[in-house]
Amino acid sequence: MRxxxxxxxxAEAAIVLIALGLACVAGFAGWAIGHxxxxxxxxxxxxxxxxxxxxxxxxxxxxxxAHIFVQFAxxxxxxxxxxxxxxxxxxxxxxxxxxxKPQKLRSIIDHGLGESANPTKPYMPVWGEVIxxxxxxxxxxxxxxxxxxxxxAEPPAIPQGQGPAVEGSxxxxxxxxxxxxxxxxxGGVPNPQxxxxxxxxxxxxxxxxxxNTDKKIIDVIRSGSVIGRAPIxxxxxxxxxxxxxxxQALAAYLKTLK
Ligand code: HEC
Ligand code: HEC
Numbered sequence: 136m137r138x139x140x141x142x143x144x145x146a147e148a149a150i151v152l153i154a155l156g157l158a159c160v161a162g163f164a165g166w167a168i169g170h171x172x173x174x175x176x177x178x179x180x181x182x183x184x185x186x187x188x189x190x191x192x193x194x195x196x197x198x199x200x201a202h203i204f205v206q207f208a209x210x211x212x213x214x215x216x217x218x219x220x221x222x223x224x225x226x227x228x229x230x231x232x233x234x235x236k237p238q239k240l241r242s243i244i245d246h247g248l249g250e251s252a253n254p255t256k257p258y259m260p261v262w263g264e265v266i267x268x269x270x271x272x273x274x275x276x277x278x279x280x281x282x283x284x285x286x287x288a289e290p291p292a293i294p295q296g297q298g299p300a301v302e303g304s305x306x307x308x309x310x311x312x313x314x315x316x317x318x319x320x321x322g323g324v325p326n327p328q329x330x331x332x333x334x335x336x337x338x339x340x341x342x343x344x345x346x347n348t349d350k351k352i353i354d355v356i357r358s359g360s361v362i363g364r365a366p367i368x369x370x371x372x373x374x375x376x377x378x379x380x381x382x383q384a385l386a387a388y389l390k391t392l393k
Pocket of ligand 1: 209227231240262372
C-alpha cells in the first residue's frame with residue numbers, strides 16, 4: 136500500500152498552486168509597476184527599483200537628434216554636446232541655433248561649409264545624400280534645445296590593449312566612416328552626382344591596388360578628398376581631428392577587410 140503518499144502528493148500540489156499564485160501576483164505587480172511608471176511622472180520608480188533615467192524627460196525628437204549627432208560623428212569634430220575643444224578649426228555649436236535660423240542650419244548640414252579644392256583644414260562635410268531629411272530635422276531640434284545631455288547617446292568606447300585592428304574597427308564606427316563607406320567597408324552609399332555614383336568601398340581589389348601602403352591610406356584620411364561641390368559628398372578632412380595613433384589603427388583595420 137502506498138497510502139502515506141497521498142497527503143504528500145496533495146501537499147506537493149498545494150505547494151505548486153501556491154507558488155503559481157505567488158508568481159501570478161508578482162507578475163501582475165511587476166506589470167502594474169511597469170505600467171504605471173511608464174505613464175507616470177519622472178519621479179516614478181520603475182519595476183527594477185532604480186530611479187528612471189533622465190531620458191524620460193527628453194523630447195523624443197531631441198533624443199533622436201542627440202543619437203544622430205553621435206552616430207554621424209558630429210561630436211567627434213564639434214566636441215561632446217557641441218562644446219568644441221577638438222580642433223581650433225571646428226566651431227562650438229552651443230549657441231549656433233540662437234544665431235542661425237533652422238533653414239540656414241539645414242542648408243549647412245545638407246551642403247557643408249568651408250570646403251575648398253585643396254583643403255588643408257577640416258571643413259564641414261556635405262551630408263545631404265547621406266542623412267535623411269527626418270534625421271536633419273532631429274539634429275536641428277537637438278541644436279535648438281541647446282544640445283542637452285541625453286543618456287546613452289555616446290560613441291562606442293575605444294578598446295585598449297587589444298591591438299590596432301580591433302581599435303580601428305571601433306574607430307571606424309566612432310568617426311562615422313561606416314555611414315559613408317558601409318559596414319566592412321563594402322561601400323554602396325549613393326552619391327548620385329559623383330563620377331562613380333556611389334561613395335567608394337574601402338575593401339576589394341581596386342581599393343587594395345590603389346591604396347597599397349599604410350601611408351597612402353593615412354594620407355587620404357588626413358587630407359580628405361574633394362570630388363566636387365554639394366550636393367556631391369566628398370571625403371572629410373580628418374587631419375588635426377584624428378590623432379596619428381588612431382590613423383594607424385584605422386589603416387590596420389582596413390587591411391583586414393575583404
Ligand atoms: C570632419 C569634421 C566635421 C564633422 C564630422 C562635422 N562638422 Fe560641422 N563643421 C565643421 C567645420 C570645420 C565647420 C566650420 C566650417 C567653416 O566655417 O568654414 C563646421 C560648421 C558647422 C556648422 C555651422 C557653425 C557656425 O557657427 O557657423 C554647423 C551647424 C555644423 N557644423 C553642424 C554639424 C553637424 C550637425 C554635424 C553632424 C551631422 C557636423 N557638423 C559634423 C567640421 C565638422
Ligand atoms: C561624408 C561621407 C564620408 C565619411 C564620413 C568618410 N568618408 Fe572616406 N570618402 C568619402 C568619399 C566621397 C570618398 C571618395 C573621394 C574621392 O574619390 O576622391 C572617400 C574616400 C576615402 C578613402 C580613399 C578611397 C578611394 O577609393 O578614394 C579612404 C581610405 C577613406 N575615404 C577612408 C575613410 C575613413 C577611415 C573614414 C572615417 C574616419 C571616412 N573615410 C569617412 C566619403 C566619406
